Amino acid sequence: MKKNGSRRLFSCISAGLKTACAATVLLAPHYAYSQDNVTLYGLIDEFAQYVNTGNGYTAALGSSGQWGSRFGVKGSEDIGGGQKVIFDLENGFNPTNGTLAESNSMFNRQAWVGVSGAWGQVRAGRQNSPLFYDQSGQDAFGGVTQASDMDNLTTFVYRTSNTVSYMTPELAGFQAGIYLGFGDAGGLQSAGSSKQFDVTYEHGPFAAFVAGQWLKNASASTTDHTIMAGASYAIGKATVYGGYSTMKWDDIGLNARVYGLSAKYQFNAANSLALGYAILRDQTSQDNNADQIGLMYEYDVSKRTNLYGALSFLRNRNAANYTLAGAANPGLPLAYPGADARGVQVGIVHRF
Numbered sequence: 438m439k440k441n442g443s444r445r446l447f448s449c450i451s452a453g454l455k456t457a458c459a460a461t462v463l464l465a466p467h468y469a470y471s472q473d474n475v476t477l478y479g480l481i482d483e484f485a486q487y488v489n490t491g492n493g494y495t496a497a498l499g500s501s502g503q504w505g506s507r508f509g510v511k512g513s514e515d516i517g518g519g520q521k522v523i524f525d526l527e528n529g530f531n532p533t534n535g536t537l538a539e540s541n542s543m544f545n546r547q548a549w550v551g552v553s554g555a556w557g558q559v560r561a562g563r564q565n566s567p568l569f570y571d572q573s574g575q576d577a578f579g580g581v582t583q584a585s586d587m588d589n590l591t592t593f594v595y596r597t598s599n600t601v602s603y604m605t606p607e608l609a610g611f612q613a614g615i616y617l618g619f620g621d622a623g624g625l626q627s628a629g630s631s632k633q634f635d636v637t638y639e640h641g642p643f644a645a646f647v648a649g650q651w652l653k654n655a656s657a658s659t660t661d662h663t664i665m666a667g668a669s670y671a672i673g674k675a676t677v678y679g680g681y682s683t684m685k686w687d688d689i690g691l692n693a694r695v696y697g698l699s700a701k702y703q704f705n706a707a708n709s710l711a712l713g714y715a716i717l718r719d720q721t722s723q724d725n726n727a728d729q730i731g732l733m734y735e736y737d738v739s740k741r742t743n744l745y746g747a748l749s750f751l752r753n754r755n756a757a758n759y760t761l762a763g764a765a766n767p768g769l770p771l772a773y774p775g776a777d778a779r780g781v782q783v784g785i786v787h788r789f
Contacts, residue, residue: 474513475510476512477509478509478788478789479506480788480789481787482532483499483500483502483533483784483785484498484785485782485783486780488768488782489778489780490771490772491771491773491776491778500766502582502745502763503579503786504581505538505764506538507528507546509544510527511523511525512524518554520553525547527544527546529546546563547562547563549563549600556606557603557604559603560602561601563598563599564596566593568635568648569593569595571635571646574680575680576588577676577699577733578699578733581763583731583768584748586731586751587680587682587713587715590695590717590727592684593684594652597616597618597631599619599620610638610640611638612638613637614633617633618630618632618633628654628655629653629655631652632650633651635649642671643668643669645667646668649662654687661686662684663682664684665681665682675700677700678713679698680715681694681696681697682694690721694717697713697716700713706737707737708735708736708737709735710732710733711734711735712731717759723756724754724755725755726754726755727751727752727753732747732748733745733747744783744785744786748780748781749781749782750777751779753771753774758771761779761780761782763782
């Protein structure tokens with residue numbers, strides 16, 4: 438490296454490009470400083486499952502059971518006055534077979550740039566929805582694994598493109614966000630456009646949130662929406678959660694409400710156990726109701742690696758079609774509409 442650098446420098450001088458070389462030298466510290474604020478990160482989640490979806494038990498491997506497997510690049514630049522330019526580029530993948538989580542997409546999870554300061558944060562691009570961020574406040578499972586009944590029974594969009602957002606700074610435990618998505622053709626009423634918000638509160642052992650999203654369908658003829666709310670309270674090593682979701686998606690004939698109650702017990706820094714139950718009540722005349730009970734154990738092997746195990750039973754009624762899903766996988770399909778789903782899941786997560 439040093440020899441190559443010397444040759445380049447000598448070449449510059451020999452060619453009479455002293456000014457250009459001097460500029461390169463002056464800019465080099467700037468480039469090095471910028472690189473110090475760029476982070477390559479990722480997460481690998483792989484699991485094995487043994488599930489009965491109405492036609493006997495099936496053993497299978499899967500990806501993204503507790504957390505969505507991903508790799509990404511994020512960073513920031515201090516531009517003075519307490520302001521920073523920030524960005525995040527993140528893509529999902531399936532470690533089971535090495536494929537992208539979404540074909541023909543370089544950064545399907547996040548691709549945004551923004552500015553932050555004491556006044557809050559503004560972002561523009563493809564972003565996680567506020568419901569995605571807040572769902573962990575609905576139940577003791579953090580909104581993930583096959584045992585996560587609130588997540589399995591609640592329908593919403595995890596992220597939106599062409600979106601501008603503003604997040605306030607925290608004030609007396611409160612924080613809020615507003616998201617406006619301009620759809621594929623531009624405008625707030627066009628196909629794929631969206632409006633979202635959230636308000637969170639955390640103080641001592643108590644935390645709560647409310648979040649909502651409204652999405653124009655592909656033809657801009659209807660607006661689908663989901664509203665979530667949750668609260669939790671810590672009592673010693675235990676934390677109790679309550680969750681609520683209401684959904685109305687005309688595109689798929691969904692009009693339902695979900696109620697959940699769960700608890701998590703932290704035995705020590707490395708071991709925890711979560712138990713929960715949720716019930717979905719169909720508000721249409723079809724009575725496609727469902728409910729689920731779930732149990733999850735988690736063990737932290739190290740700061741970067743954890744193991745998880747889940748045991749679940751999901752009961753569908755009439756033509757209900759809910760599955761034992763995960764953080765970024767749909768779960769094994771039911772043998773027929775209305776079939777119950779039950780099974781066990783064991784997985785490993787490694788962060789880098």
